[in-house]
Amino acid sequence: MKTWKTYFYGLGIIPLIFSISLLAFYFHAGLILGQLPRYNQPDPKELEIYFYYEPIINFTGNIWVFSLIFWLLLTVVYTIFKRKQIIWKPIIISALGHVCTILLFLSGVMEWFAD
Incomplete structure (x- = not known):
């Protein structure tokens, strides 16, 4: 079971890295703007940060898709x-x-970032 646990926990960390990096960007943009960004206000590509x-979010997002399938x-x-002995x-x-990452995809944060 030790090997299985390692695989499951390893695959469980990948979506958290993606979610944390996306939320860090969202709230960092909110600190710069003085309010939380919304769809197309402003376009995320217009921000200096x-x-x-972007490379971290896109890389971890791509890895997350494969980790979900795996x-x-x-x-x-x-x-x-x-x-007979499932833990x-x-x-x-x-x-x-x-699940948290899927819920993040359904929120306005991802809609704003993908703008």
Whole structure:
């Protein structure tokens, strides 16, 4: 189980890195503007800090998509192999990171960044 836990926790950290970097950019832009940004007010590409945050956000966002797919496959394989002795804690904890990132995608933060 130790190897499985390592995989699940590793795949659970990736979406958190993406979420934290995106939220850091959003709130940093809010500090500069004096209010939280909204869709097209201002365009994130017009901010000077965009070029510092953009590579990190795009890189971790791309990795997150692959980690979500790999996490789903790993969960299916784990539940098949360990049918009688499934330990749910690592699966649920790693799923929370993915769920938080999916909810972030549905928020105005991602809409503003993708503008």
